[in-house]
Amino acid sequence: MxxxxxxxxxxxxxxxxxxxxxxxxxxxxxxxxxxxxxxxxxxxxxxxxxxxxxxxxxxxxxxxxxxxxxxxxxxxxxxxxxxxxxxxxxxxxxxxxxxxxxxxxxxxxxxxxxxxLSPHVALDREAATVPAAELGALVAQDLDRVIAARRGDGTLEWRAWQGATLRLSRRVVAGAAAAEDTLLSELVSATAAPSDRSRRARAAALERRLSPYLADPDPESLAGRLLASGADGPVAAPAVAHALALVSQAATGTALQALALLAAGVAAGAGEVVAETLHRFPPVAAAVHPVRAPFVWQGVAVDAGTEILCAPGWLPEGGGRPSPWASVSVALCGAPSGCAAAPFAAAVAQEIVAGIAAEAHPAVISPRLAPDRLPDALDPRTLVLALGDLPGRGGDDRVTVGMPTAVPVAAHGYAPASYAALARHSADRLERHARSLEACADHDGWNKDETGERFRVALLGHADRCARAAADVRRAARQLAD
Structure with a gap:
C-alpha cells in the first residue's frame, strides 16, 4: 500500500x-x-x-x-x-x-x-507570452474583415462573425498561410470526439493538416514562436492544435460576449470586460475530472474511480454572481494545473474587443442587458449585436448600400422587445440618411443649371420619404415595445 x-x-x-x-x-x-x-x-x-x-x-x-x-x-x-x-x-x-x-x-x-474538451497539451509559456503591441498588430490585420462582416443595419450575423474570427484565429496561431484554411478549423472542432478511437484518428488528421505550417512556420504566429523556442514539429503539433482550439473559442464566443458586456456598461476597458466575461460566462462552465489514484483532499478521502465535478459557474457568490474561483485556464481549457494557451487565447479576445471598440460603437439589440441584471447564460450564437459608426469618424450613414438588407431571423430567446430595439436602430439610421440627403441638396453646386435643380428636388424628395419611413418605423417600435 x-x-x-x-x-x-x-x-x-x-x-x-x-x-x-x-x-x-x-x-x-x-x-x-x-x-x-x-x-x-x-x-x-x-x-x-x-x-x-x-x-x-x-x-x-x-x-x-x-x-x-x-x-x-x-x-x-x-x-x-x-x-x-x-x-x-x-x-x-x-x-x-x-x-x-x-x-x-x-x-x-x-x-x-x-x-x-480539446485535449490539454502543455505549451511553452515564454512562447505564448506575446507583447500586447505585437499581438494587437497581428490581430489588426483581420479586424477590418471582422467589422465588414456586419449587415446593412450594422448587426453582426453569427456565421459571418464566426467565419471572420476563425480566420483571424488561424492567422494568429498557425500563420498567414493558414488564414484561408477553413478545413483546419473544421478538424479542430472534430477532434473533440466522444470516443477515444475516433478522437485519435481525427487528431492524426489534424496533425497532418498542420504539418505544412509547422515545416515553414510564420515567425509572427504562435507556431513560429513555439518552434523558435526549440520545440520540434511532432512535439509542437498537439500544442498548436490545442492553442488553436482555445483561441478559436475565445475569438468567436468570448470576444462577442465581451463586446455585449462592454456595450451594456458592465466594464470599461477591453481587459476588464474580457476577464468579466470569462468570470460570468466561462466556455467550460463545468468539467468532470475522473480520479485515477486515491488521495486526500481537505481531509477527505477521494477514492479511485470518483468523478470530481468542477462547476465554478454553478456555485453561488454574493450578489448573485457566479463563483470567482475559476482561473482563465479552468474557464477556457478545464485543466486545473494551468494552461499557457488559455491566457494567450484571452489576450487575443482582448485585442479583438479593443480593436473593434476603437473603430465602431457596439450596441446590444437582443437580449436586453443591464449591468445589475445579467442572464445566467449568454449564448453568442443567439446574441444580436450591432456595430455603429463612431461620432466624427466620417461614416457616410448609408443604409444597406453595398450590403444585403438585414432581415431579423427567428431564434431562440427573441422577443418583440428585441425587434423593437432593432427597429429603433433602423429608424435612427433612416433619420441620419435623410439629414445627409438634405445636406447634399443644400450644396451650391446644384445651382448652375436646370439639371442640377432637378437633382436637388429629387434629393429632397428622397429625404422626405426617408424621414416619413423613420417616423413609421419608430411608431412600430413603440408598439412592439409595449
Whole structure:
C-alpha cells in the first residue's frame, strides 16, 4: 500500500447529500432539457423556481449545512464529488493533477450531457507570452474583415462573425498561410470526439493538416514562436492544435460576449470586460475530472474511480454572481494545473474587443442587458449585436448600400422587445440618411443649371420619404415595445 493509499484509508469519507438534495439537482438538470418549462417562473420574477435558481440555492444550502466540505451527489447523469469551498478547491485539484491522479477532463453541460474538451497539451509559456503591441498588430490585420462582416443595419450575423474570427484565429496561431484554411478549423472542432478511437484518428488528421505550417512556420504566429523556442514539429503539433482550439473559442464566443458586456456598461476597458466575461460566462462552465489514484483532499478521502465535478459557474457568490474561483485556464481549457494557451487565447479576445471598440460603437439589440441584471447564460450564437459608426469618424450613414438588407431571423430567446430595439436602430439610421440627403441638396453646386435643380428636388424628395419611413418605423417600435 502506497503512502497516498494509506492516508486515504485513514481520512474520513466524503459526506453524501440527502436523497432529496440529489433529487432536486437531478430535477434541475432534467428541466433544462425541456424548453420553456421555466417561462412562467421567469415571467413572474420567481428566479428560485428556474433551473439555474434552483441549482444555485441548492448548492448554497449544501455549503451552509456541510461546512463547505466536498459532498457526493447522485444524479441520473453520474455520481459526482462536488467541491463547495472556493478558497482552495482549485489548488487541491491542481495538486492532484500535477501528481498524475486525475484523468483527462470532459465537459458537463447544465442538462447533464457530457462533451469532449480539446485535449490539454502543455505549451511553452515564454512562447505564448506575446507583447500586447505585437499581438494587437497581428490581430489588426483581420479586424477590418471582422467589422465588414456586419449587415446593412450594422448587426453582426453569427456565421459571418464566426467565419471572420476563425480566420483571424488561424492567422494568429498557425500563420498567414493558414488564414484561408477553413478545413483546419473544421478538424479542430472534430477532434473533440466522444470516443477515444475516433478522437485519435481525427487528431492524426489534424496533425497532418498542420504539418505544412509547422515545416515553414510564420515567425509572427504562435507556431513560429513555439518552434523558435526549440520545440520540434511532432512535439509542437498537439500544442498548436490545442492553442488553436482555445483561441478559436475565445475569438468567436468570448470576444462577442465581451463586446455585449462592454456595450451594456458592465466594464470599461477591453481587459476588464474580457476577464468579466470569462468570470460570468466561462466556455467550460463545468468539467468532470475522473480520479485515477486515491488521495486526500481537505481531509477527505477521494477514492479511485470518483468523478470530481468542477462547476465554478454553478456555485453561488454574493450578489448573485457566479463563483470567482475559476482561473482563465479552468474557464477556457478545464485543466486545473494551468494552461499557457488559455491566457494567450484571452489576450487575443482582448485585442479583438479593443480593436473593434476603437473603430465602431457596439450596441446590444437582443437580449436586453443591464449591468445589475445579467442572464445566467449568454449564448453568442443567439446574441444580436450591432456595430455603429463612431461620432466624427466620417461614416457616410448609408443604409444597406453595398450590403444585403438585414432581415431579423427567428431564434431562440427573441422577443418583440428585441425587434423593437432593432427597429429603433433602423429608424435612427433612416433619420441620419435623410439629414445627409438634405445636406447634399443644400450644396451650391446644384445651382448652375436646370439639371442640377432637378437633382436637388429629387434629393429632397428622397429625404422626405426617408424621414416619413423613420417616423413609421419608430411608431412600430413603440408598439412592439409595449
Amino acid at each position: 502506497t503512502t497516498d493509499e494509506a492516508a486515504a484509508t485513514e481520512a474520513k469519507r466524503p459526506a453524501t447529500a440527502r436523497p432529496l438534495e440529489s433529487a432536486l439537482l437531478s430535477a434541475a438538470m432534467i428541466a433544462r432539457r425541456l424548453p420553456w418549462t421555466d417561462v412562467p417562473a421567469r415571467t413572474l420574477g420567481l428566479e428560485v423556481l428556474t433551473p439555474e435558481g434552483l441549482t444555485r440555492h441548492l448548492l448554497a444550502h449544501l455549503r451552509r449545512t456541510r461546512s463547505a466540505e466536498p459532498v457526493r451527489l447522485s444524479t441520473p447523469f453520474g455520481s459526482f464529488l462536488l467541491p463547495l469551498a472556493t478558497a482552495d478547491a482549485e489548488e487541491q485539484l491542481a495538486a492532484a493533477d500535477a501528481a498524475g491522479k486525475l484523468g483527462p477532463a470532459v465537459g458537463l453541460r447544465p442538462d447533464g450531457q457530457r462533451y469532449a
